[in-house]
Amino acid sequence: MVISLLARVTTHCQEPFISEELGEKFAQAVNFCLDQLTTEKGLKFKIKDPERFHFEPKELLTNLTTMYANMAHLEQFRTNVVRDGRSYSDETFEKAAKILNSAKKGVQAAADSKEKFEALVTQLKALKAQVHEEELQFDDAPEELLDPLMATLMDDPVELPNSHTIIDRITIKRHLLNDPHDPFNRAPLTLEQVIPRPDIKKQIDDYINSKK
Secondary structure, three states: OHHHHHHHHHHHHOOHHHOOOOOOHHHHHHHHHHHHHHHHHHOOOOOOHHHOOOOOOOOHHHHHHHHHHOOOOOHHHHHHHHEEEEOHHHHHHHHHHHHHHOHHHHHOOOOOHHHHHHHHHHHHHHHHHHHHHHHHOOOOOOOOOOOOOOOOOOOOOOOOOOOOOEEEHHHHHHHHHOOEOOOOOOOOOOOOOEEOOHHHHHHHHHHHHHHH
């Protein structure tokens, strides 16, 4: 039901699904679903009383690829998809495209959605190679410039007032959506309390410029 709803909603409204707070988590969730459904076991998976739960793997795959097709034109969505190190792979998306074009699998999708999804597969493959190259370029970044939770180069470093931990603003912002506490010492915390660290931001910018 959720995937079917997403296929309809994303036809007209995509912006919430690429927001700072939701974008990466959304891409990870749909990537995981696609990865599971494109396996032979996934398409043949059976549950008791599937009508009750509206469970039809092949229909789920069709709706999922339609959702991807609806979002394919958004650069941020494509970036979020390929930066998912857990569930994204070129092979998964290529397999999904083949299944859509395989009549014997019983998966039918609108021609326009198929075309957009196939184009997206090609775009993602090229983007993944680019992202991988960039990651290799910055793989020797000093530890103090990395986000302590995500282990990625920070974009907007801030200091937490109680634990004095330096962390990327978007990381702590996402954390506070679910838990209003400093993740390092459990002290109460709001986003308004974090302290910008332009000095560390300058170090990061200098490091990036040196690599370029």
